[in-house]
Amino acid sequence: MNLRTLSNKFAIAVILLCFGSANAFAQGDFYTEDFAGGFPSDWTTVEVEGNGQPTSVWFYTTEGPTGAFATAPLASTTAANGWMIFDSDLNCNLGANQDSWLISPAIDCSQKENVWLLFETFYRTYSCRPQIRVGTDLSDTASWVAIEVFPGITANQFGGVIDGDQSINPQVIDIDISEWAAGLSNVYIAFQFLSSNETLNGGSPIGCAYNWQIDDVRLTDLNPAPANDMRVNAFFAIAPNAVTPYTQVEPIGFIADIQNIGSATQDSPVLTMTVVNSNGDVVYEEDLEYGAIASDSLAENVFFPLEFDVPAVPDVYTATYSLAIDNPDSDSTNNTREFTFVVSDSLFSKDLGATRSVAPAADESFTYGNAYFVPQGADLYARYITFGVVNADELVGKSVTTYLYSWNGVTDGRYIEPGDYTILAFNSYFFEGDEGTELITIPVDLDGAEIALEDNTYYIAAIEYATDDDQSCFLQAADNLDYAAMNFYTDSLDKPRYAGVLDVSNTGTLDLLGFGLDIVPVSRLSISSAPVGTTDIILPDGAVALFPNPVNELATLEFNLEEQSSTVQVSVFDVTGRMMQQQNFDNIKSERIQLNAKDLANGNYMIRVRTDAGIKTLKMAVQH
Structure with a gap:
């Protein structure tokens, strides 16, 4: 009798018995x-x-x-x-x-x-x-x-x-x-x-x-952890944007937390970052060597010494963190982390496609958008904002307002206060109900003008939904890219980059945490290297001021222009983009102009001031 065969049969019987009684x-x-x-x-x-x-x-x-x-x-x-x-x-x-x-x-x-x-x-x-x-x-x-x-x-x-x-x-x-x-x-x-x-x-x-x-x-009373088990944690830096125009690429830095979840000390783990382009060529590879990491210990906040200088040509890249230890890892499935980023012709995006929808529970009215940093804005122009919803059939006759803000980078903790950002342009979109989940692209500006960009400036592409009933608007969003580690890395180097911004109830204060740094709206910004249509120059801060705000009956526009403007046009729009008032004035430089808000319903309005030198857009809240 073949003892090896008998032994194997007995072993199989024991295994089957164990499986049959497993719990x-x-x-x-x-x-x-x-x-x-x-x-x-x-x-x-x-x-x-x-x-x-x-x-x-x-x-x-x-x-x-x-x-x-x-x-x-x-x-x-x-x-x-x-x-x-x-x-x-x-x-x-x-x-x-x-x-x-x-x-x-x-x-x-x-x-x-x-x-x-x-x-x-x-x-x-x-x-x-x-x-x-x-x-x-x-x-x-x-x-x-x-x-x-x-x-x-x-x-x-x-x-x-x-x-x-x-x-x-x-x-x-x-x-x-x-x-x-x-x-x-x-x-x-x-x-x-x-x-x-x-x-x-x-x-x-x-x-x-x-x-x-x-x-x-x-x-x-038995330690459930295997002896050798390390992992790359979910806290790992990705690119500042999922999609970046080739004119705006910046060096990308890398960081990933690694953890020993096994019961044995690991003496010399090595974390490797590899970046591969669309042709399969390795364009960046760097090792990060660690000392001994004890059981149940976390190695965090260690930066790779060299950043990746992204070539300024359109391409698609795959970046991979991979962790290696001296002994065979009991679970190698958690030893790698991978993400994709794209260098485009003209598109900024924080997402690579919607994976979910979002709307706040606390209030149906809200503003949600993304913050994009433009290092090289000279001779470039903002043209379009792209967004999407999932419940257009419930929003027939309702609208959203899109905004393009410039932001000076100043924060109050995690918040951006109204005085630290400027409205550059706005537009409106009315839902017909048959949009489905198709993305919607509209000009950044109501008049179709393209907005000149500046160097080293943050721009926020945002979508505002305002309603006085209980109908929610569910914006398309993505939750498969986590920007937390990227934000930590860039902030540590005093060049912070951000993800989404959120304003529940449309208070004017923007929250940089949003719905979490692992959720971003589909709120994309397209730019161009040469204006296709008309362009507008934005008046500097302080050129036009509005007070009081909120207003009951009369609001005052105070002008402080560098040069006298032969004509000034003041237009008031509601949140749907409908013009409610328009006035024209001559020879304005340091004057005050009053706006009558008595006949305006409670709510938010946009004031567009057009002068010889440029335009200024201000928000006005009416509260009777």
């Missing part, structure tokens, strides 16, 4: 809970703060989230028998705190030198913070240690971002809680969902986030 739990587990069939009788849920509704606590589900902005249900290993959820969106305690705990029974860890908590989860954030709480005294939960599950995550991101893939479902979380559990006989584990002013991460208001779903909870 979510493993050797070393000394506590497990898969929430089979309902809320466990020995678990509890506590509403610390909330609105007292049945949905203000954790509950058992086989369906998943059901709020207005529901995510996908948790696809855990034992999802067929149900799981637990805190559905913040369904509860929606808008503007107030949500603080709900799901607490395990007392677990005996007295014979354990090491304790790891593992669970499967699916989570999306919006100014909330999932935490694990560990303690031994039910009467003093304030003393329990708090462990943040998804540190550094920003509004609208999924929890998978910390593992480099927002689509992970389920995401397996493992946390070493030995410090607070090993050797103790009565250990409680709590899953705390918290939304308060302390948890703001780019979304507003609090108390109405998405949800947190968990299943297949277990405690083990």
